[in-house]
Amino acid sequence: MAIQLDLPLTEDKVKKLKAGDQVLLSGTVYTSRDAAHKRMMDQLEQGEELPFAMEDNVIYYVGPSPAKKDAIIGSAGPTTSYRMDPYAPSLLDQGLKGMIGKGDRSKEVIESMKQNKAVYFAAVGGAAALLADKIKKVDIIAYEDLGTEAVRKMEVENLPLIVVIDCEGNNLYESEKEKYNRRVEHV
Amino acid sequence: MREILADQIIDHIKDMCIEANCHVSQDILQAIKEKKEVEASPIGKNILEQIEENAYIAKNSMMPMCQDTGMAVVFCEVGQDVHVTGAPLTEAINEGVRRGYEEGFLRKSVVKDPFFRENTKDNTPAIIHYDIVPGDQIKLTLAPKGFGSENMSKIAMLKPADGMAGAKKAIIDIVEQAGANACPPMIVGVGIGGTFEKAAFLAKKALLRPVGQQSAVPYVKEMEQELLDDINCLGIGPGGLGGFTTALAVFIETYPTHIAGLPVAVNISCHATRHCSRIL
Numbered sequence: 001m002a003i004q005l006d007l008p009l010t011e012d013k014v015k016k017l018k019a020g021d022q023v024l025l026s027g028t029v030y031t032s033r034d035a036a037h038k039r040m041m042d043q044l045e046q047g048e049e050l051p052f053a054m055e056d057n058v059i060y061y062v063g064p065s066p067a068k069k070d071a072i073i074g075s076a077g078p079t080t081s082y083r084m085d086p087y088a089p090s091l092l093d094q095g096l097k098g099m100i101g102k103g104d105r106s107k108e109v110i111e112s113m114k115q116n117k118a119v120y121f122a123a124v125g126g127a128a129a130l131l132a133d134k135i136k137k138v139d140i141i142a143y144e145d146l147g148t149e150a151v152r153k154m155e156v157e158n159l160p161l162i163v164v165i166d167c168e169g170n171n172l173y174e175s176e177k178e179k180y181n182r183r184v185e186h187v
Numbered sequence: 188m189r190e191i192l193a194d195q196i197i198d199h200i201k202d203m204c205i206e207a208n209c210h211v212s213q214d215i216l217q218a219i220k221e222k223k224e225v226e227a228s229p230i231g232k233n234i235l236e237q238i239e240e241n242a243y244i245a246k247n248s249m250m251p252m253c254q255d256t257g258m259a260v261v262f263c264e265v266g267q268d269v270h271v272t273g274a275p276l277t278e279a280i281n282e283g284v285r286r287g288y289e290e291g292f293l294r295k296s297v298v299k300d301p302f303f304r305e306n307t308k309d310n311t312p313a314i315i316h317y318d319i320v321p322g323d324q325i326k327l328t329l330a331p332k333g334f335g336s337e338n339m340s341k342i343a344m345l346k347p348a349d350g351m352a353g354a355k356k357a358i359i360d361i362v363e364q365a366g367a368n369a370c371p372p373m374i375v376g377v378g379i380g381g382t383f384e385k386a387a388f389l390a391k392k393a394l395l396r397p398v399g400q401q402s403a404v405p406y407v408k409e410m411e412q413e414l415l416d417d418i419n420c421l422g423i424g425p426g427g428l429g430g431f432t433t434a435l436a437v438f439i440e441t442y443p444t445h446i447a448g449l450p451v452a453v454n455i456s457c458h459a460t461r462h463c464s465r466i467l
Contacts, residue, residue: 020230022233035304062254063254063255063294063296064254064294065250065251065254065256065292065293065294066292066293066294067292068250068292074250074251074254074292074294075245075250075251075252075253075254075256075294076254077253077254077255079254079255079335080335080338080368082368102335102367102368102370102426102427103335103366103367103368103427104366104367104368104427122367122426122428124234124237124238124241124426125253125335125370125426125457126238126241126252126253126370126457126458126459127237127238127240127241128241128245128250128251128252128253128254128255129241129244129245129248129250129251129252130237130240130241130244132250132254133244147295147306147308148294148295148296160237162230162426162428164428172230172428172429173366173367173427173428175429176228176230176422176424176428176429176430177366177421177422177423177424177427177429178422179228179422179429180227180228180422180424180429180430180431181420181421181422182420182422183359183363183417183420183421183422184417184420
């Protein structure tokens with residue numbers, strides 16, 4: 001059974017989430033991917049305020065396709081997370097509590113997640129039309145010039161996610177793969 | 188000399204961009220359905236269900252199945268007795284991409300320069316591969332390629348002594364490293380032989396084959412089946428979250444090569460492998 005999880009994501013809530021949990025996430029998330037992360041890093045270095053406060057918040061790594069006239073957003077599935085790995089620890093230090101993407105994370109990110117008590121969720125890569133259905137409101141709040149990579153504030157309702165790496169560093173990508181691994185060596 | 192108007196090419200490419208991005212092809216949908224029934228991992232099964240549901244939502248609302256609507260890759264077979272009039276063929280193809288990505292509300296993901304990264308805002312230029320063939324027709328195949336899986340592709344320049352076993356190991360290793368990043372279940376395109384760039388081209392071209400259609404060359408067919416079985420034993424599974432459905436197909440294309448070399452290129456594609464063809 002999926003867990004109903006409401007945002008903001010406080011430390012108490014993070015601690016209860018375990019790798020393997022299926023979650024239906026509701027509330028406000030912020031989008032950011034490659035170019036936006038780079039800009040946020042520059043702003044941090046300059047001592048400037050970020051486009052949104054990291055504390056108890058969740059970033060969705062997504063670059064949506066354009067919205068049709070009668071829609072608020074186009075397709076919106078997760079992008080591959082490892083490209084954000086160089087930036088994630090700094091944002092976790094700022095209080096970021098959750099990340100939504102797909103694919104494994106670096107050791108440094110997992111260490112930082114353990115230290116800062118944060119969680120990493122995976123959404124199903126490519127299931128972008130299904131995920132867009134769960135997005136109820138969207139506003140661009142920063143870096144509009146980046147187009148699809150602009151930072152968006154999104155209201156989501158029952159976004160289907162899986163806890164892949166929990167705040168203790170348990171990693172589903174490793175544990176589940178191991179269960180089904182029957183690799184045969186030919187050489 | 189048969190004449191084909193550039194405008195016709197523009198219209199076809201435009202429509203194909205939209206069609207390819209919003210319709211999961213029947214062969215892939217069928218394969219997902221079949222795998223869903225036999226997948227041992229409950230999480231994996233659930234992911235396959237979401238992929239299937241996504242395909243229906245995308246088709247019914249004409250929304251792209253994946254937000255990464257890719258860089259447009261066009262395979263263009265030009266009959267040598269055809270004359271394109273009204274505009275150069277390359278310009279016509281790019282204009283079709285420009286209109287298709289705009290009218291279809293598809294994501295524009297192409298940047299002008301690999302370092303300065305300013306978006307071209309119309310998803311051009313397309314990557315176009317021309318082949319001059321006999322006859323008076325043009326066959327257009329459009330294959331939008333997302334970069335989640337493209338980034339996981341690799342080439343291995345093996346020694347002749349590595350042989351078939353070495354090639355298989357290289358392919359399996361590349362797929363294993365791609366893991367969850369490539370949005371499994373994947374379609375694995377392999378090019379073996381030729382030169383460095385020919386192998387990469389063949390790997391991409393291999394992805395055009397529909398799932399279920401094996402190679403006509405007996406030993407290649409056998410190799411494809413063995414690799415598919417081995418890859419599905421890696422445990423990666425749907426979404427990389429465990430299971431026996433890591434790939435839906437392995438397609439291998441081969442070509443003569445040099446006495447000193449054995450190029451093996453692997454172009455990985457996700458479950459949202461898209462392509463459609465039209466003959467003009």
